[in-house]
Amino acid sequence: MKFTKIQPPNMLQQIITQIKYNLSTGALKKGDKLPSERLLCQEFGLSRSTVREALKTLEVLGIVECLHGSGYYIANNIGSSMSEPLGIMMMLENGSFRHTYQLRHALEEESAMLAAEKAAYEDIVLMEHLIARIRQEKDEQIKAALDWQFHFAIAKASGNPLLSTLLNACESLINEHIHGVRALILQQGDNEERINNQHEAVLEAIKRRDVRAAAKAVNDHMEMIEASLKRADIR
Secondary structure, eight states, X not given: OXXXXXXXXXXXXXXXXXXXXXXXXXXXXXTOBOOXXXXXXXXXXXXXXXXXXXXXXXXXXTSEEEETTTEEEEOSOHHHHTHHHHHHHHHHTTOOHHHHHHHHHHHHHHHHHHHXXXXXXXXXXXXXXXXXXXXXXXXXXXXXXHHHHHHHHHHHHTTXXXXXXXXXXHHHHHHHHOSOHHHHHHTSTTHHHHHHHHHHHHHHHHHTTOHHHHHHHHHHHHHHHHHHHHHTTOX
8 A cells, every 4th residue: 555745736636546546556455444544644744634535535435434433444335335426416417217227227238248258157156046046035035135146246247347336336226216126026917937037048148158148138137127117107
């Protein structure tokens, strides 16, 4: 971890830039603790108020988190914290819930296509395990959690960390609007078996390394979900 003295102007931006640089080089990783405010003041050559303002800005951005009595840490789950600025942006742009789901649709499609190219053996084993557990599980709340884990596993298997981070933020934003999207969808007809079959179709396409089939399977799944939400008058 390396920090250097800072000179005006734009001191706040320089602090953020140095922390971002340490993240890019791997000197800082998720969950790592930052030096104390006192040490940061010494290394940057700045007042405590300036350093504190920079840390608060990073906290708002979701890059760091403050554990009271312990200090500041690089956030473990940046994707979830991104949902707040994403939600504000949606409000400023007069976005709707449907716009959010369209974004998720695009992310899921790209994730599946990349996963068909890049998924490792361990990724496929995990997805098979999650699908089996969804079918066996009786508790619907646990099923919903496993369902999300399956979608997130596809994004992780894509090899693109931005896709999994954005998908996580998107899902957090969706859950702020509707708690229990899966439960709502299951109220309409025999959707549970359709969901299970569609999950399996996505996985089979990934296992065959069939990029086009993976995209089609995800599109079928997301279009069914979006149609169900539309029938429930959620837009």
